[in-house]
Amino acid sequence: MKALPPFISRSDLRQNPIERAETVPSAWYTEPGMKVIERVAIFEREWQLAGHISEIPEPGDSLCKTIAGNPVLIIRDPAGEVRAFFNVCKHRGGPVEVKKGTTTVLQCMYHGWTYLTDGSLRGVPQWDRVDLFDKKDFGLTPVPMEIWQGLIFVNVGDSPEPFMSVVDGISERIAPVRLDSLKFHSKETYHIGCNWKVYADNYLEGYHIPIVHPELAKLLDYRNYTTEAAGHYSLQYSPFQSSDSDNLYGAEDGEAYYYFIYPNIMLNILPGRLQTNVILPVDENRCVVEFYYYYTDPESPGAKKLIADDKAYSEMIQQEDIEICETVQRGLHSKAYNKGRFSVERELGVYHFQSCIKNSLRRHFGL
Ligand code: FES
Ligand SMILES: [Fe+2]
Structure with a gap:
């Protein structure tokens, strides 16, 4: 068992039923030392969303991401495989x-070593007289990756758990919706205090x-807005009618699924549209949230207005959420607050998320 830091107590790691549970203590939101613990205990272990196949449609297309502090390169190779x-x-x-x-050669932007798209080292300029050097020992290190519903997930941990256990049941639930047929439209980045x-x-x-x-x-x-939680994710679900939602999505009658995949991934699924959000910790008081928008046919003339409306609406909601989140962060720093309680009816998702955090911390500290 590892020693607990002063701001994490054993009793705070205990799980109680939601009817009796307290929220996690405010120090977990305000202590600078939480960041390193969370990186190792959570972000290096869990599968992370890195993009969608429509962002790299052609051989030689690539994405550069930072996953739990690690630079990661995702490429589509000449055979069309994603690596x-x-x-x-x-x-x-x-x-x-x-x-x-080229579509087949990767090059280092420092001294120009080149690699093939399978990661093997190919070219090493000005390398005469170097002894005991075998190119085979100097290939790029692969990152475990899974593509599910067109979404690219990676895991930088040493022993990733099977990816399908993370998204178990989602495809069945959202059918006939398929996310792999959607196309990337745009990205918005929010810096939040x-x-x-x-x-x-x-x-x-x-x-x-x-x-x-x-x-x-x-x-x-x-009234029909419901929350379910199990395993690695929770789902907020709401049916809607086009008459209600003309301003909102311009979509037909249908279903809205708001999936939260622990620890930091949100999939907001509406007919013909997916918006993913990924929360990236910066420090105890700051995070970055990236929104990616995907639509069935973003280039069609009819889609332009729908997309503009959808994005304007999201922006309005997001600004309201940013304002309250930044105010809450200041509240969490107050000496007047430590822990709160949950609405059983309305806060199952928060309770589930905080239970997952406790599980990760217990595992990390060997409890
Ligand atoms: S660090 Fe890549 S070639 Fe030197
Ligand atoms: Fe909100």
Whole structure:
């Protein structure tokens, strides 16, 4: 068992039923030391969303991501296969890119070593007289990767758990919707002055909708808004009718699924549209949230207005959420607050998320 830091007590790691449970203590949102613990205990262990296949449609297309502090390169190779590597050159740690004008060669942007798209080292300039050097020992290190519903997940941990256990049941639930047929449209990045868990907590409940999002409250059937939680994810679900939602999505009657995949991935699924959100911790008081928008046919003339409306609406809701999250972060720093309680009816998602955090910490500290 590892020693617990002063801001994590054994009793705070205990799980109680939601009816009796307290929220996690405010120190977990305000202590600088939580960041390193969470990186090892959570972000290096869990599968992370890195993109969608439509972002790299052609051989030689690539994505550069930072996953739990690790640079990762995802490429589509000449045969059309998607591959992922730690984006760290084996010479002295430089960044690798697809070499200009090629689809088959990766080149380090420091001293120019070249690799093939299977990661093997190919070219080493000005390397005469170097002894005891075998190129075979200096290939790029692959990163475990899975493609599910067109979404690319990677895991930088040493022993990833099977990916399918993470998303078990989602495909069946959203059928006939398929996310792999959608196409990337755009990305928005938000720099937010709150701990990453404040943003997650806020996403995970509709309890705040009537107060924080009065416009959304008018359009949503709040009574039929339900939350389910199991395993690695929770689901907030709401049926909607086009008459209610004209301003909201311009979509037909259908179903809205808001999946939260632990620890930091949100899949907001509506007919013909997927919006993914990924929360990236920066420090105890800051996070970055990336929104990616995907649509069935983003280039069609009819889609343009629908997409513009959808994005404008998301932006409005997001600004309301940012304001409350930043205010809550200041509240968590107050000496007047430590732990709260949960609405059994409305905060199952938050309770589930915080239970997952406790599980990760217990495992990390060997409890
Ligand atoms: S670090 Fe890549 S070639 Fe030197
Ligand atoms: Fe909100």
